[in-house]
Amino acid sequence: MPTNPWLTTLRTAGAWAAALLLFFPLGWLFLTAFKTELQAIAVPPLFVFEPTLENFGEVQRRSDYLLYARNSLITSVASTVIGLLIAAPAAYSMAFFRTKRTRDILMWMLSTKMMPAVGALLPIYVLAQTAGLLDSLSALTLVFTLSNLPIMVWMLYSSYKDIPNEILEAARMDGANLWAEFRHVVLPLSVGGLASTGLLCLVLAWNESFWALNLTSAKAGTLATLIASYSSPEGLFWAKLSAASLMAIAPIVVFGWFSQKQLVQGLTFGAVK
């Protein structure tokens, strides 16, 4: 397409400006994490300063970062994997054995996400307590799985819809049973959808804070709960908070950067073809 070079330059500048603007708060968080508390609240704000690692040291001294990180990792990965295991067959069934109710079921599943978590806290808390699952990774994993399940089913459903029916029929004629059909045809063909679904759910689980705060105490806390102990009501804490926040989000942000291509390709929710 013929384009005006001026326009291209303008567009490039605009895109970079927008990106930097949107990224600025995060970048600022990054800078603040390396300041002292006094520098953090300096007026006017400091862009150039002598970076210190003291805040990170303090975070590590105060709380067992690795424990929280491990819990975050376990719960988000486990909930994603389990979720995919439950969601994949359901999505498969909806995509390839359509009935009149398929659409209603899908919408119903989504609507289960609309109940405010706060409203369900007490029932879930009491249930978890009865089951002896308070402060356990399993309870947290279960809750993450269930709350992400509707999104997973929906995304997988739409990625399965992209697989031409004829390919499945060909496999059936080749003598494939249900498992072989799923294993050898559906699964490899929906890898992209599976990956982006997994990525999104990983991010959502990693960033979940309400359940993580309320269902855990000493053992199963995730990085989201770590943050809750850094906005101190007494004393200056901006730099320490930034350091803790940075440590809490760094893994998932970096992971997100690397997987953004995958996300761009997969995050279509069946709307874009």
Add this chain to the structure above:
Amino acid sequence: MAYLQLKNIHKRFDDVHVIRGVDLDIRQGEFIVFVGPSGCGKSTLLRLIAGLEHITSGGLVLDGRDITHMPSGQRDLAMVFQSYALYPHMSVYDNMSFALRLAKVPKDEIRRKVEHAADQLRLTPYLRRTPRELSGGQRQRVAIGRAIVRAPKVFLFDEPLSNLDAALRGNTRVEIHKLHVALGATSIYVTHDQVEAMTLADRVVVFKDGLIEQVGTPLELYDRPANRFVAQFIGMPSMNLVAAGAIPAFSARSGGRLAADGLLGVRPEGLRVHAADGAGEPGRVDLIEALGADTLIHLAVGGVPLIARQNERTPLRVGDAVRVELDPTQLHLFDAQGQAIAHPETVS
């Protein structure tokens, strides 16, 4: 004896009656072509045979076994889909060997069979590629190869060439023909394409609205169409049909056997076009299509549009007045219901 038997097959989708009672006996090694207008149920019937849809009523017998309710994987049929339906994530080799692997055929044997088929189809250099790295024609051959390696009892083809461009289509058609001759496998082939039907088929089945109109060899259908529908459906350009009396001079050639409400049919090559001072009925040239080897002349004779075909170039121009003569040995006659009552004698 029939190898594959279709016994009074019916298919309904909810309230639509798509296949309305089809009986057909297919002999072993036969190449059967299904033709018919779009939506007449060709694909549906093929899918019923394949076991991809439930048969509403009726029966299917293959090689003496009743397969009416057997899952398609066990029927021992192979299908070549219009879109090829290759497994996009597998190499050509894996595509071709998939069914054998599922059937737990020993590795050596798989290799032998696949390589043999690849050889036959000139696919050997591409065995490691995935379908997206192949051209349309090559993909098409892989789809056929996938069917061949299984050595199924019957091959099913659903418009396998319709996604290819004209030139490739011609070549692949010839290849399919040669392959059929080489393998001698029973085949059912659905197509829209006249030339494919004429050149590939041992017998052609003409469908209309979920019912069989006529079954016969290509030239039987060409020369002795059972009714008006088949007459117009087979042959390109279509047979000219003239209502009795519309061109009295033509009707007169029927030897009095044409009813007053009957139809007279003549293929384009049965018409001769002469200059305005020649013999025949006066007419006018509407359009000339010179194809090189032959020429199609679109005419209007007494208001009736006709197409004549001749093997020479024509000096005529659009709008020229001409005379059109009928070859009396090429006449088809139909009654008021469209059933054929007479055909020309033809060398065959």
Add this chain to the structure above:
Amino acid sequence: MAYLQLKNIHKRFDDVHVIRGVDLDIRQGEFIVFVGPSGCGKSTLLRLIAGLEHITSGGLVLDGRDITHMPSGQRDLAMVFQSYALYPHMSVYDNMSFALRLAKVPKDEIRRKVEHAADQLRLTPYLRRTPRELSGGQRQRVAIGRAIVRAPKVFLFDEPLSNLDAALRGNTRVEIHKLHVALGATSIYVTHDQVEAMTLADRVVVFKDGLIEQVGTPLELYDRPANRFVAQFIGMPSMNLVAAGAIPAFSARSGGRLAADGLLGVRPEGLRVHAADGAGEPGRVDLIEALGADTLIHLAVGGVPLIARQNERTPLRVGDAVRVELDPTQLHLFDAQGQAIAHPETVS
């Protein structure tokens, strides 16, 4: 005088030289068809004319105006795309009127023009539908309709029929022809299809590798191909080409004008096949394709594969020994470089 002039047009994509100097004069009202093998630059040239790509060097003059650097919206051309490129969310009416609405044509006039075009194309019942509710042939007509209403100076078609099935293609081709006759609009038409090229074109331009090989009327190209490439490219099945000396009896018919490293060409209808005890060279039947009105006989003569075409049925069977005779009035001769040195005399 030329209405649309292409002056030494070049196009490079980065380092690929796709169009390598094309000169062409098109008269007003002419129907020009571009043919050539895939990737030879037909679409690119069309897009250059349309203004969808920048011309690397050279000039375009339309109706006396230099349009080389004019944005495509102002060139007053209309294009029919292979994929139709209809606006999926607009009704047929809105699709057809889009350009006029942009040009702020009064509502009444838009309505009149669209309804007139819809009438011509038999689209009136579908004006309220969106493209997805139409069949392939109807979409195709909408794409043409969208071009017609604008009454542009030149129509550009890029393989407009290639997404249609064979039968529909035949009909639509005739319609396009009639439309061209009715409107008399200058048109450039890209196609892969022989029949389209032969029947639609006033002149055919044959491309190869970004260069024009030959320009001429369809029958000129058929009868007097300038070189071996055009000879084989035009005509279906292709012209038989036999190296000098491969079948000595044939070479002998050239009257001594065939060089030792030249080629002898004969179209399938220039070969006569006789029973084994007739005249001509001995050969063997490889394949017979009976198309009803005519028959293609694939032969091997002294190891050289040939295709003969005849207008009668044949009693021959595959494998039969035959004799093949050459019609000496139908000979084409090419030199070692593939340039034509002699053509048959043909009535035209």
Add this chain to the structure above:
Amino acid sequence: MNRLLPRGLMAPAVIALLLWMLVPLLMTLWFSLVNYNLMQPGQHGFAGLANYEYFITDPDFWPAVANTLLLIGSVIAITVVLGVLLALLVNDPFPGRGIVRVLLISPFFVMPAVNALLWKHMMMNPIYGVLANVWKFFGLTPVDWLTDVPLVSVIVMVAWQWLPFACLIFITSLQSLDREQMEAARMDGASAVQRFWYLTLPHLARPMAVVIMIEMIFLLSVFAEIAITTAGGPGNESTNLTYLIFKQSLMNFDVGVASAGALFAVVLANIVAVFLIRIIGKNLD
């Protein structure tokens, strides 16, 4: 094909979600009908509809409903409009497009709590916040964001987080925009703006529906951003339904009233859902 099979495959997900929804729902229903304050255990008298009455007559109730809708509406509007513009901006290749894309989507990976703390302390603080200093740099009086325009502040934070999501989906969708359609429009004489208006926008209608739906689900339960920054205030200016329920249940420890509120939210959500099914349901096939 066996008819039980599809149901069998669907069963685990359906049953799990059914339990996940029904058990808390029934318990919530029960709680909403009794007097239940965590600070007064053991006093579970039947309350009838008193809890509902109490929740709905809470002076914060209608403002909370209004704020909820306002929050959802404006965040969606902002993310959709800016998302489309940004997606258009990065759609064609330019130097550094990969990096720009990475920068653009980063906010999406940030935890809501960090998002709130970051904006509250480092961006919006009227004295040492970055924005205040930008204002001062231009000689303006710094805006006291969280006090003067609390809801707007929350909207900014939430929109900052969700903009990348919208952007991602639009980028994906633009890639599938048919090139020939664009060219046809160019030949029809459409300017860039006209092409955007008549072709690109309609093409984006479906992804927009998706963005709206997903965001609606998540925005309905925006919580951390409010709890951490404005605590719903000043007054009730930034209290949304979720925060109101939170106040009832976890700050007042009145489970009965909170349950009534939660059920009300479920009703509201389902009204929204029905509306959503209308606009997006047909896009699911």
Add this chain to the structure above:
Amino acid sequence: NTELVIATVNNGHMIEMQKLGKHFEAANPGVKLKWVTLEEGVLRQRVTTDIATKGGQFDIMTIGLYEAPIWSKKGWLKPIATDAAYDVDDLLPAIRSGLSHEGKLYAAPFYAESSMLMYRKDLADKAGVQMPEQPTWAQVKDFAAKAHDPKAGVYGMCLRGKPGWGDNMALLTTMVNTHGGQWFDMQWKPQIDSKPWKDAIGFYVDLMKQYGPPGASANSFNENLALFNEGKCAMWVDATIAASFISDPKQSKVADKVAFAQAPVATTPKGANWLWSWNLAIPASSTKDAAAQAFIKWATSRDYINLVAKEQGWAMVPTGTRKSTYANPEFQKVAKFAAAEKKAIDSANPNDSTLPKSPYVGVQYAAIPEFQAIGIAVGQQMSAALSGKVTVEQALKTAQTMAEREMKKAGYYK
């Protein structure tokens, strides 16, 4: 092997305790400490949910002076078994009585605080103001007017504005108290629309609008601390604990320029300064009573204070709990706010903090379960008034209605 799960607030003193926990572990082999450190609001919500549902997630909870009497009355806490070595009598009496129920101690104070006035000596000198030991609010306003200089980045008065019963309402209640007001009369009728409230809140809003920093309605302890440390406040009335931060040169730009006075008074000195303590308690459901008792005694003992002093210096010890701390000369030497703090704490009496007689316990709160809801609701109205969204009258009227609604619902009257 016993694991003690301790829920605690993320204050400096508690974080220090967390670090020093290894000493306890060393002295008590077989006991492991697990810390759950949370921000104040979240902590309160977590421990309340847990103790009310008998969740049993925590063996030791950090609770406030507000919760202690309510919870011990309900039997949710185990009494602290003190021994001679612990020396209960060393605890400051105001604190001890607040934590006891029927003569038994139900929570051990870890550190306590009152409120006082902190101001910039240099600015006072410049303005020629001599701050009395216990100024009146009118005097304070006077000084604020003189020191207020926004162009130079100095604001006359920093006060809490962020809504919350532990945030703005803590300060405002003391202001109301000293204006002669109260939360409830003896019939439990809310008094928020009474004259003392109008006087106090009107004064507060007026003062802050004229001489407060921008964004005051979102400020609480921390925000004000940051402002003060940056040198942006001439005065600040807040928790005594702040004194140690603002006089720490590592944190504060004005460490050497601060001075302290008692919280300002108006019509009565009663209830003019608050009393708060963070305490350790054992939920009734705990199964690890012995270890928990041992830990609490260790953490709130005199020895612990000495341990902190040894490790961090006397300036860093948790204060407000023991007479012995204030008696310590070393402490007196480093803590120039010590005297003021002790005086403030001693003068606060949760059982008698209002001019008219009140049915409730608590200086800056009323120790009844309904108070949280009321405090939050009223706090919101006050912040709205401060930000100018509503008038003081309107805010008080709405607050009164909401409080009545809550009390009615709780069944105090029909």
